[in-house]
Amino acid sequence: MSARLTEPITYVRTGQAARILGVSRDTVVRLVANGTFSAYRPAGSHRYLSEREVSAYKAEKEQRSTFLRTMTEGAEASGVYDIDEALAA
Numbered sequence: 001m002s003a004r005l006t007e008p009i010t011y012v013r014t015g016q017a018a019r020i021l022g023v024s025r026d027t028v029v030r031l032v033a034n035g036t037f038s039a040y041r042p043a044g045s046h047r048y049l050s051e052r053e054v055s056a057y058k059a060e061k062e063q064r065s066t067f068l069r070t071m072t073e074g075a076e077a078s079g080v081y082d083i084d085e086a087l088a089a
Contacts, residue, residue, distance in 0.1 A: 011050060014049070017037075
């Protein structure tokens with residue numbers, strides 16, 4: 001049986017997570033409330049989120065944004081959004 005090494009879990013507070021994601025602290029609190037993030041909250045204390053979970057969410061959000069931008073650029077290049085020409089036909 002081999003020993004399994006694990007990385008220690010690094011936690012960030014909601015304000016730090018907000019800065020990482022480029023959103024407001026209130027948005028992070030809502031993301032915790034709707035289950036997007038799990039959070040550890042000692043009694044009467046701040047919420048702590050896994051930095052790895054926050055970073056993974058940010059990467060997924062950036063990947064989605066890149067995909068949508070690419071799709072939009074392709075649609076614009078093919079004339080999908082040329083409403084004036086479509087109405088004139």
